[in-house]
Amino acid sequence: MTSTSLPSHHGGTPPSGILSTSPLNSGEMHSDASNLMYNGEKETDAVDAEVPDNKYIQPPEQTLQGKQEKTPLRARIRILLIDDHDVVRKGMYTILSEEEDFEVVGQANNGNEAIALARQLKPDIILLDIFLGKTNGLDLSQQIQRASADTRIVIFTGVSDQDYLFRAMRIGVHGYLQKSLPLDDVLAALRAVYNGERVLGEPHAITQVLAEFSRLTKEQERSRSGLTDLEIELVRLAAEGRSNKEIASRQFWSEVTVKRKMQDIYRKLQATDRAQAVAEAMRMGLI
Incomplete structure (x- = not known):
């Protein structure tokens, strides 16, 4: 990242329209808005009325072809x-x-x-x-x-x-x-x-x-899909190429239970088979 350098004003009175403030310590500023102090003087409504909403600095004049030209206000x-x-x-x-x-x-x-x-x-x-x-x-x-x-x-x-x-x-x-x-x-x-x-x-x-955004996105997609954490784990195992028998052994279920749960997953993901269910889960960022 680079710092922008602009022409400077050194010393003297600030340009017209600029509110000049000095560092304030706890003795110079009070929490009551009606007693706020600037440069040791109490601010008044008249000061507020005279200070423009937008303050500008005027860069020094530049000479082009013998004429005085002013750069735009910033x-x-x-x-x-x-x-x-x-x-x-x-x-x-x-x-x-x-x-x-x-x-x-x-x-x-x-x-x-x-x-x-x-x-x-x-x-x-x-x-x-x-x-x-x-x-x-x-x-x-x-x-x-x-x-x-x-x-x-x-x-x-x-x-x-x-x-x-x-x-x-x-x-x-x-x-x-x-x-x-x-x-x-x-x-x-x-x-x-x-x-x-x-x-x-x-x-x-x-x-x-970005990591939190990814997590929230996955959470949103999971909510939209209707899949439970267990069902997402089953899809993950299927994506690894594990058979129903292997999944059943891993989860201490029967193969019939695995088939039934996979059918629930297909329905929720609007898939017709295991490959399509895996592809949809990957597209949604669930696995």
């Missing part, structure tokens, strides 16, 4: 950082602030602040840790989705646990990134999420999700 990706570890949160603030296409609009270190800021700021992306003290970040994700439906949530975690990963996918987060990822990969993932993609940060996470 929207900044508005990020809300939520992490109870100050080093991680402030570190990400510094990193993102150095990128021309990102704007950190706020920070929070607990669930109440996170929900209040999500509702107030309506950021493009929330970068969210799974654990916020006693608050579970995945539970918080669902509350944030109700408070700011258009915001895309990216889990940013140091935990490798497939249960958290699968739950995150089920509740509809747009990204699941490990804190061990290279910086360029994190930035590229955030840009991809902003552009509508869903992102998993590490190959093993993708493997886990």
